[in-house]
Amino acid sequence: MTDDLLGRHRSVLPDWLALYYEEPIEITHGEGRHVWDSDGNRYLDFFGGILTTMTAHALPEVTKAVSEQAGRILHSSTLYLNRPMVELAERVAQLSGIPDARVFFTTSGTEANDTALLLATTYRRSNTVLAMRNSYHGRSFGAVGITGNRGWSPTSLSPLQTLYVHGGVRTRGPYAALDDYDFVAACVDDLKDLLGHTRPPAALIAEPIQGVGGFTSPPDGLYAAFREVLHERGILWIADEVQTGWGRTGEHFWGWQAHGRSGPPDIVTFAKGIGNGMSIGGVIARSEIMNCLDAHSISTFGGTQITMAAGLANLTYLLEHDLQGNARRVGGMLIERLRAAAAQVPAVREVRGRGLMIGIELTKPGTDEADPAAVSAVLEEARAGGLLIGKGGGHDTSALRIAPPLTLNVAEAEEGAAILERALRSIQ
CATH class of the missing domain: 3.40.640.10 (Type I PLP-dependent aspartate aminotransferase-like (Major domain))
Incomplete structure (x- = not known):
């Protein structure tokens, strides 16, 4: 079904309408901080439809x-x-x-x-x-x-x-x-x-x-x-x-x-x-x-x-529900956890951001040269581990973008950080 949908996508939509992943996924439903694809795979969502699902998927009050x-x-x-x-x-x-x-x-x-x-x-x-x-x-x-x-x-x-x-x-x-x-x-x-x-x-x-x-x-x-x-x-x-x-x-x-x-x-x-x-x-x-x-x-x-x-x-x-305060508390913990993990990965130039808006810049080790291939590799590895993140950056695509829904809890932040740490280590 997904392969057929991909072919249909390519036949009627613009070539410049980018899709993530070598094997693009169709997200069919979500709940809280998680989404599912058409093959039944469950993902922790750390990108929220490009920062748009800000509170939670299927939030009952909004629904x-x-x-x-x-x-x-x-x-x-x-x-x-x-x-x-x-x-x-x-x-x-x-x-x-x-x-x-x-x-x-x-x-x-x-x-x-x-x-x-x-x-x-x-x-x-x-x-x-x-x-x-x-x-x-x-x-x-x-x-x-x-x-x-x-x-x-x-x-x-x-x-x-x-x-x-x-x-x-x-x-x-x-x-x-x-x-x-x-x-x-x-x-x-x-x-x-x-x-x-x-x-x-x-x-x-x-x-x-x-x-x-x-x-x-x-x-x-x-x-x-x-x-x-x-x-x-x-x-x-x-x-x-x-x-x-x-x-x-x-x-x-x-x-x-x-x-x-x-x-x-x-x-x-x-x-x-x-x-x-x-x-x-x-x-x-x-x-x-x-x-x-x-x-x-x-x-x-x-x-x-x-x-x-x-x-x-x-x-x-x-x-x-003071989601700003939650972004400060959980986001502060998440960024420190990611900085600790990134310290062991030479390709990481910088972990930056505040709250639940975090960027990880990747470069070719020992240089300031952007490494889009490494960014894409981490994106793929994170998805294989059950985590969806984004990418961006100037100087070519140089950064991973992390922006979960603002209801993210500590356990989910730790789970996502662990998946991302493994994905970062995979490019060494």
Whole structure:
């Protein structure tokens, strides 16, 4: 059955629609932190559909909310009042930290980031955007134009003029040898120099932790230091929280809060985990920014009742069960366990991350050269051992990505770490 499905996939879907594993699997159902494939194999899920099944598979509270809403109405569009959308917007606005916040719902992180770009460029009357090297912001024409990761940039054409800034990757690049204080100072000096050579940009868009880039991040406080420079010039700060939001980093509810001494961003984008698998994205912005458009603009399926019901139930569960605290506690234990295991594997260059957002960078031993073959080999070996993980990274595919549902318990974390340790040792 799986082989037939693979053939059908290849005959009707694009060649660039990648599949994991030499023998791709069909996931048929899940429960908690586990999923099953069509051959009956059970896996511990440490990737959650690319950080999207944030809470748990088949979470009863979300399943019930979706079922009950489906029995009433699925969709009516934004042309009519929508109680679940208003209720979720109220909660998201309150949690954002942005004063007088307005919320616009979309269907994905890509659409959310495109909306943020539309708002920022309209508000500032500029199509120049600052973005981070090694970044990823989505697959639309506009989002590709600000993505600083060669592996996810299929075209150099763009409606935007994009200027790329240093700082998203702490351990590579011209400032890697500096300590954190000097690293931040050098990146700020570079930003100031760049701004002296160009017309004023609309905004800086940045992921607090770069997702597709391999879970890399700058020292805490870098974006706060950038914000001070930007604010003096009226340039907006957009925090792309598609992967870092909702407490995944453990220490903070939003990733930007690690850089928050200058206050919240002007615009925050979100998606993935808030729907726990349902298609929700969105933008939060100060009212004068959100309301700057002078023409009609909607998202047909953004804010539809069934996804909003799921989001409300999921967010309520997350807050009532302190999943941010669980990410901090269990994630802290997991990352230390993985660092101890990786210390015995010469191919591991770095274990990084925070909370339940962990990257393991692999290189050819004794060098800084990425080793995509080793990454793929570990991915395969982990799957054979009953563990699903992801991969990514700049400088070619160089990192394993670990992001389990936020309900992960200590026993499951230890089980996954043991499987991953065996997989890492297998490449020596």
